[in-house]
Amino acid sequence: MRRFLTDRARRAVAASLRGATRPAAPSPAPAAALSRPSPSAPSAMAAYMARAMSTSAAGTPPVSLDTINPKVLEFKYAVRGEIVTHAQNLEQELHKNPESLPFDEILYCNIGNPHSLGQQPVTFFREVLSLCDHPALLDKSETHALYSSDAIERAWQILEKIPGRATGAYSHSQGVKGLRDEIAAGIAARDGFHASGDNIFLTDGASPAVHMMMQLLIRSEKDGILCPLPQYPLYSASIALHGGSFVCSYFLDEETGWGLEVDELKKQVDEARSKGITVRALVVINPGNPTGQVLAEENQKKIVEFCKNEGLVLLADEVYQENIYVEDKQFHSFKKIARSMGYTDDDLPLVSFQSVSKGYYGECGKRGGYMEVTGFNADVREQIYKVASVNLCSNISGQILSSLIMNPPKVGDESYESFMVERDGIISSLARRAKALEEAFNSLEGITCNKAEGAMYLFPRLHLPQKAIGAAQAAGAAPDAYYALRLLQATGIVVVPGSGFGQAPGTYHFRCTILPQEDKIPAIISRFKEFHEKFMDEFRDVSRDEAPTGATIESGGD
Template sequence: MRRLAADRAKRLIRSFLAAQSSLSVSSPSSFLSSPASAAMSTSSTPTVSLASINPKVLKCEYAVRGEIVTHAQRLQEDLKAKPGSHPFDEILYCNIGNPQSLGQQPITFFREVLALCEHPSILDRDETHGLFSADAIARAWEILDVIPGRATGAYSHSQGIKGLREAIAAAGIASRDGYPCNSDDIFLTDGASPAVHMMMQLLIRSEKDGILCPIPQYPLYSASIALHGGSLVPYYLDEETGWGLEISDLKKQLEDARSKGITVRALVVINPGNPTGQVLAEENQRQIIEFCKEESLVLLADEVYQENIYAGGKEFNSHKKIARSMGYGDKDISIVSFQSVSKGYYGECGKRGGYMEVTGFSADVREQIYKVASVNLCSNISGQILASLVMNPPKPGDESYDSFTAERDGILSSLARRAKALEDAFNSLEGVTCNKAEGAMYLFPRIRLPTKAIEAAKAVNSVPDAFYVRRLLETTGIVIVPGSGFGQVPGTWHIRCTILPQEDKMPAIVSRFKAFHESFMEEFRD
């Protein structure tokens, strides 16, 4: 009986396998009609494709980390795998304001305080006093005392740690401007970028909401406006007057946008300028504030380069300070000021610290801003601590003051020399003109490309300045960004280059750039 049952089972298995073979080979339609096979048939179709993702993401572009940088990273991998495979031995990233990646050293006092706050158990050790300055130890205790439970690894209040916001408000902003600052107006963020996104989320309701942005602009703004579904309303900076901001152009662009049914909600001002490097005159700032008040616009003041001033006679004034000096208070004008620890003389990009100061908004709107901040829980604690240190550095009489000022002034004076060296180099090139860098970390020279070069770019489906920049990268290893990634007057071509390569590398960079440019111009000469 057992043998018969086993034989019967074998026959059933053979019959089943034969049937499956018949279905899969001779009757594919029968196979596909079964529920199981139907599920299998769709497995090759992507769940997510470019056609099915959010179109706002497709519209978003961010040139400083775009196609040119991706290509540079591939070349870097080539050099690592096959040294000598390209006509250069290293990639020099001059595409983004990332000082420490190009050799700038962090500020000692800031890092000492951060180290002590991150590992507070060493504060009580005798050897700590031999390794760290007394004021760094004292500051670490002050900071830890305002952090609940002295827990730097815990979540904080969604606006940031109260005691750190108080230090930024009083010792930082109020001391800088000469006008009071309320710590409740401070929202600590992971750099300035999340703060910009928060304000775009708040202000943009649909594509019918517009934001006035300078052209050229830092592509964070165009990207953020695209992601949140709004409309960028451009106003053009005047290259002939050193990238000046003309109120007449602001009014023209505002009226044009309104005629198209766009409700303009805010005006972005970047001072000192990125990518243009200009520093606004106080009178120009007064005109901007009057314009925002008259037109009921929120003023979004990007002031992350406030420490980077190189031109003699120029100085930074916050827009809130100018508004207060004009007699305007919270009820008169809405201003959001952005600051970051990534720039200045400190260049702590990777620490992701920053803040926005929000003034002139009603209590119910402020609650909504806080709600958005709460969704993100809080910014990182190291960045919060560093933001408070940047706005409240050592003072005269502190043990670290002399070494701190020597480090700060050394970096800023070196940046000024590097800016001048690159400015002179660009202006010595055929068909290139470059305005003076008054502040920030960049130069934005104009390049008058030969017609043949423009035609060659079109032949490979490239924008002319991107074509130039790619050829520069492949010839020299220098990474810069085409001006088209920032916006420019139609028919003009530019490049943006940081002034951050260390001084000892500057002569080689200038030499390589000049040799490339001369060869390029000769190749495509009309």
């Protein structure tokens, strides 16, 4: 069949080429006839193939940077950008020649990928997953000696909810109904307000859910999504990819611990509208990425009120809801805040995102997540479902894991005590790592770092000497990217330049995860300090007094 179609296409191309040598028709076709092709005209496919063959014959590839979707060229994703690519090349070099570099391993502090840096999976979750993927184990007597009784029971319950008990089969495009109901029950228990499984869309991590909402909301470049700066570059990338406008971005206030000011939101919305941009939605990341702040409840209320008054969809990125490291802050979902203010589905369209990749579980590779969609009319919900249907369904293991993180072992379950030891151990260790890195950064000349209240990152500010800024410019690099590259080449530590997240003009930062195992943190701090001190000495402006620790020594730009 393939050969037949190829021969047929070649004949069509040949026919179209022969047709080009025939004399032109004596008179033009009537205007009405131009709306449909003549039966004798070569097909559009044949004409396209002729052009493609002609282009290839000329030596130009049929696909090049000039011919791909320009929106793909436009967006950037710094978390896995050029510095990470360079790190991977260095890692290959280390494998070939371990003595070739001034370090013995690459430390990937660029991305929130806990298991890759040594974090162990939560036992209960993996027990249930393994039993669901291999149900034959449930019938073996040895299983009861190897698995906890509540993991066995939970696996049976989950399999009963999956049609055919088949984790290798497609599910409903929103996800398995029973698992969605279980997630909704977990949301209701967390917030104290009703949740429905019909509002849950299970996805392969939170990122596809974000893309789905951008597809729904963005009609043209005249539609804008209000995003924070600094921001996780998924948002700027997805807005660009789907043809929207990123001009309406609001700056978080570094001086107040990356606070979100509603006055700044109003200013940016008004400015965007003055340029003819229709602002469709507000993105809020809480806890913050890359900034690590946790919003206060009163601040959240003001944000909800703002979205209500301005007619905006509230897109709440809440994937770090389990990652809270300070006693005076706690996570409140935006849905809980809105319901506590008396707002119903009729008052505020709200989408909240959750993922199995973060929290204390860190199951990035399992690709599980969901969005809870409330406040949309039934006809719009049908369109969201249609978008979900194009992808058929998310993977079943990720769906199961999403249900497990929202319904972990409870008091009285066999696994409860061991589960709590694992969970609390991970969170408390992350808190210690965050504090150690924060204190180390703040002890260094030319670096200031806000407290990590949550999430998995620190976002220190670099107060670079003017000579370093000049060296970066001469190298054709952003100053923070230049610093990050030098750090990688000297220490093997991979961080992400702040310019990849957006930052206030004249400021420079980098994002560093707190995820390397706790016993490696002292060595990372030692390597970092040694590099930073040498870097500052190399570019020190000898004409100026030495700046105190944590203070700026640059000659301008702040």
